[in-house]
Amino acid sequence: MKNRIKEFRAKYNLTQEDLARKVGVRRETIVFLEKDKYNPSLNLAYKVAKALKATIDELFCFEG
Amino acid sequence: MKKDKFRLILIAILTFTLLVGIALYGFIAISEKEVKLGSLISILIPLLLVIFMTFFIRRRYRDIKQGMPLEDEMSRKVMTQAAAKSFYVSLYWLLCISFFEGFFADKLFGLEQLDASQTVGGGIAGMAVAFFIFWIYYNRKGKLI
Numbered sequence: 699m700k701n702r703i704k705e706f707r708a709k710y711n712l713t714q715e716d717l718a719r720k721v722g723v724r725r726e727t728i729v730f731l732e733k734d735k736y737n738p739s740l741n742l743a744y745k746v747a748k749a750l751k752a753t754i755d756e757l758f759c760f761e762g
Numbered sequence: 763m764k765k766d767k768f769r770l771i772l773i774a775i776l777t778f779t780l781l782v783g784i785a786l787y788g789f790i791a792i793s794e795k796e797v798k799l800g801s802l803i804s805i806l807i808p809l810l811l812v813i814f815m816t817f818f819i820r821r822r823y824r825d826i827k828q829g830m831p832l833e834d835e836m837s838r839k840v841m842t843q844a845a846a847k848s849f850y851v852s853l854y855w856l857l858c859i860s861f862f863e864g865f866f867a868d869k870l871f872g873l874e875q876l877d878a879s880q881t882v883g884g885g886i887a888g889m890a891v892a893f894f895i896f897w898i899y900y901n902r903k904g905k906l907i
Contacts, residue, residue, distance in 0.1 A: 723836070724831060724834050727834055727836040733904070735903070735905055736905075
């Protein structure tokens with residue numbers, strides 16, 4: 699699943715640590731999400747989207 | 763956050779206890795002059811575990827200081843997947859021990875047969891090693907189901 703987390707993070711001038719703290723996860727999770735190495739649960743996707751003031755649709759793009 | 767700190771302290775105490783256990787076992791094995799390959803492996807595997815845990819504790823302590831949780835959704839998934847895979851591998855490992863019991867008994871302990879504690883210990887050690895290999899693998903590679 700492709701995502702635009704890095705792009706949105708840069709938009710709000712947030713570091714990976716900042717975003718991790720906002721979402722309540724470890725920094726490694728954000729690194730893996732940005733590298734498309736981890737598919738988040740709906741719950742985590744929602745939290746990340748909320749922290750980046752975006753919708754899940756804007757942030758994640760499902761590629762069948 | 764307090765709960766995370768408490769858990770980390772508990773892990774540190776367990777690691778220290780393991781280290782003391784290794785030291786005692788090593789001391790007894792040397793004093794009885796029974797240092798065989800089996801005893802060395804029994805010391806080496808837990809020692810590797812202690813070294814790994816030391817790095818783990820240091821890293822997690824730094825994370826907690828920075829206000830990050832001890833575990834989250836992904837780390838729990840990594841644990842679950844590593845545990846499932848290590849269980850699967852350990853079935854083959856136990857089968858291997860039962861097939862080559864005579865070989866292991868002779869080469870590792872200089873005995874004809876392994877006793878129950880050696881067999882169970884070997885099975886647990888194999889499972890633990892498999893778990894840590896898979897844990898490291900999934901922590902680096904990701905691509906979790």
